[in-house]
Amino acid sequence: MPHDDLALGVDIGGTKIALALVDRKGEVLAEGRLPTQSSDGQVAVLDRIAQGITELLEQADRPVGGIGIGCPGYIDPHQGIVQQAVNLNWHNVPLRDELAQRLNGKLPIWLHKDADAATLGEFYVGAAQGCPDFINIAIGTGLGMGALVNGQLIVGSGFCGMEIGHISLHPADGRLCNCGQRGCIEMYVSGPGLLAGVEERRSEYPNSPLAMLDPVSTEDVLTAAERQDPLASRVIQDAVEHLTWVVTASIGMLNPARIVLGGGLGLALADTLIPALEAEFKRRTLPITHRNLQIVPSQVQSSAVGAAALVWHYAGK
Numbered sequence: 437m438p439h440d441d442l443a444l445g446v447d448i449g450g451t452k453i454a455l456a457l458v459d460r461k462g463e464v465l466a467e468g469r470l471p472t473q474s475s476d477g478q479v480a481v482l483d484r485i486a487q488g489i490t491e492l493l494e495q496a497d498r499p500v501g502g503i504g505i506g507c508p509g510y511i512d513p514h515q516g517i518v519q520q521a522v523n524l525n526w527h528n529v530p531l532r533d534e535l536a537q538r539l540n541g542k543l544p545i546w547l548h549k550d551a552d553a554a555t556l557g558e559f560y561v562g563a564a565q566g567c568p569d570f571i572n573i574a575i576g577t578g579l580g581m582g583a584l585v586n587g588q589l590i591v592g593s594g595f596c597g598m599e600i601g602h603i604s605l606h607p608a609d610g611r612l613c614n615c616g617q618r619g620c621i622e623m624y625v626s627g628p629g630l631l632a633g634v635e636e637r638r639s640e641y642p643n644s645p646l647a648m649l650d651p652v653s654t655e656d657v658l659t660a661a662e663r664q665d666p667l668a669s670r671v672i673q674d675a676v677e678h679l680t681w682v683v684t685a686s687i688g689m690l691n692p693a694r695i696v697l698g699g700g701l702g703l704a705l706a707d708t709l710i711p712a713l714e715a716e717f718k719r720r721t722l723p724i725t726h727r728n729l730q731i732v733p734s735q736v737q738s739s740a741v742g743a744a745a746l747v748w749h750y751a752g753k
Contacts, residue, residue: 441501444492444543445744446485447550448472448507450523455488456740457496460748462561464738466495474524481524482531486538502544504746506553506739507531512595516547519595522614546746550739551598552589554698555582556749557742562735563696571692573682574699574734579622579629581682583690589749590690600682601625611636624678627654627701633671641667658704676709680716687721687729698734706733 439460447454455468470488474481493500509521516532518524532545539545548556555572558564564572568587574580579601583590590597601622602615610619611632623629631652638647644667646652646660660668683695695713697706710731717726736742 438499438501441499442496443744443747444489444496444500444503445553445738445740445742445746446489446503446505447553447739447743448485448505448524449550449739450474450508453485453488454738454740455492456738456744457492457500458561458741458744460561462557462736462741464741465497466492467738467740468492472524474526478526478529482534482538486535489535489539500543501751502546502747503535503539504553504743505531505535505545505547506550506743506746507547508550510596511547511549513546513548513552513591516545518547544747544751546750548589548746549595550742551580551582552591553746554580554736554739554742555584555589556745557736558696558698558734559584560745560748561741563732564694567694569690569692570694570696571683571686571690572696572698572734573679573702575625575679575697575702575705576699577627579625579682580699583686583692585690600686605678605681621678621682625675625682629675630654630657630671630701633674634667637667637670641670644668654701661705661708672705672708675705676712676716679709680713680720683713683731684717684720687717687725691725693728693730695729695731696734697731698736703733 442457445456453470453472456464457466468488470484510519518526518529518531532547558572564570572582581598581600583598602620604617604619606619611623613620613623634652641647644665646665646667657668661672
């Protein structure tokens with residue numbers, strides 16, 4: 437792939453599909469956004485994605501080297517198959533081949549889970565440029581993680597590497613997760629996790645203004661935390677404690693030089709989370725394992741840019 441070729445990134449979400457034409461500097465030259473509408477069925481969604489790609493390719497002012505696709509769920513990147521994506525109701529969907537057929541095989545296509553695509557985006561044009569050993573943490577409606585070790589993505593034998601969000605720390609009496617387990621880390625470190633924490637601890641703080649709201653949104657929790665509401669502070673303290681476990685375990689296993697914190701919620705709480713995590717990992721891990729470690733906020737603003745990075749990562753191999 438020549439250095440000045442563009443990459444086209446597609447990020448498939450539960451409610452929207454983001455597309456972007458991106459250059460090697462990470463600049464978005466053209467973009468699109470489509471409703472996912474997974475209830476229309478798999479064929480309709482694939483047709484919609486192919487149409488969006490076609491329309492964006494028509495706007496390119498130079499060659500496009502390939503298409504990168506980030507998708508939620510469990511992905512086989514070698515075969516280009518979405519093994520399971522619960523929020524799309526997809527099971528064993530040959531996404532890469534289906535799109536290649538619709539696009540007449542004009543461009544190579546690479547598919548990875550969205551957290552891996554975001555990780556590559558940070559490496560190529562974001563907060564981890566020049567850092568081949570780092571962990572990417574995205575906190576939003578879920579807890580996504582990816583990692584590079586010596587410049588290589590950790591994918592695992594079944595392509596489920598870095599699925600730390602669904603490790604249960606409280607299997608007997610923890611919060612019930614959508615995956616069916618109790619006490620998953622994601623149920624403490626995510627938007628739904630914060631809301632579950634409000635419900636769990638509401639009775640402990642009867643005088644909290646946040647406790648008097650019903651229903652409660654993630655934005656309500658963040659606003660209350662800024663006002664030092666005791667219930668919001670406790671819920672975020674719970675999130676910090678569980679995220680600390682993730683960070684310290686990752687330091688011990690992978691010895692990263694950098695941790696990138698992103699996702700909508702992660703960035704919203706960055707001023708709180710980063711200093712708290714830095715204090716805790718210095719207290720809980722050996723100095724030699726964290727002596728060069730930095731925690732920094734994400735710099736990639738569009739999820740489709742991360743997907744485009746799949747092209748840069750694989751086209752030259």
